[in-house]
Amino acid sequence: MPELPEVETVRRGLERVLLGQQIVGGEVLLARSFSGEWSELIGRKVREVGRRGKVLLIGLDQKKTALVHLRMTGQLIYQPQDGSPREGGGHPSDALIRKLPNAHTRVFWEMSSGARLFFNDQRTFGSIKLLEDTELPTEPFLAKLGPEPWDKAFSVEALHQAFQRRSRSSVKAVLLDQEVVAGIGNIYADESLFLSRVHPATPAGALPKTQIRPLIAKIREVLERGIEYGGVSARDYVNAEGLRGRMQEQLYVYGRDGMPCKLCDTTLQKLRTAGRGTHICPRCQSQP
């Protein structure tokens, strides 16, 4: 579930606390969650915390970078040395976060301050990959990644071309393609298509070119709003402090099937598009 806004929220949280700190130890609890030379991590200082699409890039000294992909259920939680058990908000996820490491902790780093950084990942799809900076340009996923949503390269022309190239695919499938634009996942795809009044199953080639500029605008708006509200915590997602986001309350369609549309009161529906659960308002979003 972490999509661009969630990853960006984690990035900002880590940037506040991690810069300049040295990694002094830690442990890999699940081998496939970490790749690269662990020993080269020890003694490194964090020089920057970046992001590309849904990937976190923890820049270290000696020209190394740790790539963190949270995939479905990954969490990066920073626990200060004096980190006292947090007051539970009553949500089930709070209990797990109170105790770290927990059953889902796959990797953790110990920092010079005595703080620890935990990589938790229930479904183990996520990973941390330690690379030399020289390997970044050829890292397969990063190399193919499309522009950031706010990049000039994510233009009306570019999206129109992507829609033409894959004219028989659904618009939703194209928006989920990380090579077209980086960072959109299932939640923000559904939300931006709803706000654009475009049915997710519309064949990409059939979308009038005049609708592309507003669609890009809505994508940017909803992602910005996602960041502003600290991301969607529908299930596992928490920020670097282990706290849940508030964006789930702002959603118009995702996870609201069977409930009334916030704009027209029509009962929202759930269907399957691009192999994903897809949420629509049958009235606001015209049939393809």
Add this chain to the structure above:
DNA sequence: TGCCCCCTGCAG
């Protein structure tokens, strides 16, 4: 280019 699979937990 679309679909199965990776994996785990939880709703039905």
Add this chain to the structure above:
DNA sequence: CTGCAGGGGGCA
């Protein structure tokens, strides 16, 4: 107990 959650790799 089955099916679903859904990012992205790999394959037909």
